[in-house]
Amino acid sequence: MGVTRAAPTRAELLAALSIAIDLGLGQPAEHMLRSAVLASRLAERLELAEAQRAGAYDATLLMWIGCTADSQEYARWFGDDIAVRSASYLVDWSGLPFVRFLVGHVAQGRPLTARAATLAEMMVDARGHLAQLLHSHCLSASMLAARLGMPRDVQAAIAAAFERYDGRGLPNGLRGGDIPIEMRVAQLADTAEVHARLGGVDAAVAMAVERRGRQFDPVVVDAFVAEAATLLDIPHGADAWTAALDCAPDQEPLTDAVLDETLAAIGDFADLKCPFMVGHSRGVADLVQSAAPVMGMAPEQTITLRRAAHLHDVGRLGVSNLVWSKEGPLGAEDWERVRMHPYLGGRVLAHVPGLAAEAALVRAHHERLDGSGYPAGTAATGLSRADRLLAAAVAYRSATEPRPYRPAFEPPQAIERLEQRAARGQLDPDAVAAIATTVRGRASRRALPDGLTPREAEILMLVAQGRSNRDIAGILSLSEKTVRNHVEHTYAKIGVVNRVGASLYAIDHGFLGRPGV
Incomplete structure (x- = not known):
């Protein structure tokens, strides 16, 4: 008989997700946890209503959840998306200092001529860009928060993450009390935690006072300054996790159905990091769900595998898009960063007792039978059947998706590649056979939803993969105007307004990676 596991709480999953967000921000894997504790204490000192206190906590944990959705765009403008986010905490996003910050960080890591060209393009309309x-970030963050089951007040607060008390923020120029109080608290907590960690309580107080009435609400600043030392007395390390969960408003274990929905949403969130990966984790989850019974696995094992598949790439958030988007061979340093992402994924999940089995699978999803995999180089004797099946499913799904350095393979070619790798002793032959059986047994064509035409479905998939109108025009031999019209009509039919909305729609309706569209 299997061992009954305690179901994770929503608070535990949000806390784990916040650690993944920390990776994408270039912050220690406790930053958002400690910020949420500070926000909770601030909200209490401000005597906010119970719902607002809960909202301030959740909004702080998730205020940067949109950072995956715009990583590709950040990388386009700034090169290393993680480095620029980390550095941005130390500058007020207004006035000449911010202009100097932009100039100093445009196209980092690229040749001088490329930096100059990108800088010239940005400075034509820096604020507009x-x-x-x-x-796009704020819309995406709000949508992702909704998928995680967050209340509407929290969704609205997260959408205001870049607004400023003085009205000079973006994208809507909200001012003063028009910014939800939950976000006014979250903004100060998020930034103060960084300054306190780097420079101590005095540095955090000086930052808050300097930005009082500009970036931050004066009332929130005054409440913080009055008891800064006490408010910032927050544990580090594992104790930060405990302190954050002690403050959490939602301590109830999730039902299986809600847990599955939440894990799928976290996987979708991780995949948005790279447009060409959109739908990847959900596709792997579907594969192992169907292939596990072929290998004779019990239903409990299948459930664990499917959940691990949804989560297997959360560690990707800790690697810059400057690496993921390279069109040529990776250097030794780049490879070291890539090889770390399964470990980082396991680290994100390590604190959630109810996901211990899934965390182990996440850490091993790039290991190989001959010991040539990563991050640990574990060989056959250390890999379970579940490890082997997940590795084969990831390899197949990856092969059928485009990458910056190659086009996508058709399913028969992808299966052939897996069989070759099995013959070389890298992948398990039984796992590869189960994947092949699953893929060959699927229907090749399904009806299109919402009145989409085959051409619109084709364009939708390309948009979801991060292709520009110009790229799509070249691929499909159409004019840019025709593509633009198709995109507008498609967005209207499916009720979205940006690429992330289109991507989530494509994920939900199984477009990405589906044959026969």
Whole structure:
């Protein structure tokens, strides 16, 4: 008989997700946890209503959840998306200092000529470019929060993450009390935690006072300054996790159905990091769900595998898009960063007792039977049947998706590649056979939803993969105007307004990676 596991709580999953967000921000894997504790204490000192206190906590944990959705755009403008986010905590996003910050960080890591060209493009309309970028971020963050089951007040607060008390924020220029109080608290907590960690309580107080009435609400600043030392007395390390969960408003274990929905949403969130990966984790989950019974696995094992598949790539958030988007061979340093992402994924999940089995599978999803995999180089004797099946499913799904350095393979080619790798002793032959049986048994064509035409479905998939109108025009031999019209009609039919909305729609309706569209 299997061992009954305690179901995770929503608070535990949000806390784990916040650690993944920390990776994408270039912050220690406790930053958002400690910020949420500070926000909770601030909300209590401000005597906010119970719902607002809960909202301030949740909004702080998740205020940067949109950072995956705009990583590709950040990388386009700034090179290393993680480095620029980390550095941005130390500058007020207004005035000449911010202009100097932008100039100093444009196209980092690229040749001088490329940096100059990108800088010239940005400075033509720097505020307009940023407004477009942050508008997409905020819409995406709100949508992702909704998928995680967050209340509407929290969704609205997260959408205001880049607004400023003085009205000079983006994308909507909200001012003062028009910014939800939950976000006014979250903004100060998020930034103060970084300054306190780097420079101590005095540095955090000086930052808050300097930005009082500009970036931050004066009332929130005054409440913080009055008891800064006490408010910032927050544990580090494992104790930060405990302190954050002690403050959490939702301590109830999730039902199986809600847990599955939440894990799928976290996987979708991770995949948005790279447009060409959109739908990847959900596709792997579908594969192992169907292939596990072929290998004779019990229903309990299948459930664990499916959940691990949804979560297997959360560690990707800790690697810059400057690496993931390279069109040529990776250097030794880049490879070291890539090889770390399964470990980082396991680290994100390590604190959630109810997901211990899934965390172990996440850490091993790039290991190989001959010991050539990563991050640990574990060989056959250390890999379970579940490890082997997940590895084969990831390899198949990856092969059928485009990458910056190659086009996608058709399913028969992808299966052939897996069989070759099995013959070389890298992948398990039984796992590969189960994947092949599953893929060959699937229907090749399904009806299109919402009145989409085959051409619109084709364009939708390309948009979801991060292709520009110009790229799509070249791929499909159409004019850019025709593509633009198709995109507008498609967005209207499916009720979305940006690429992330289109991507989530494509994920929900099984478009990405589906044959026969």
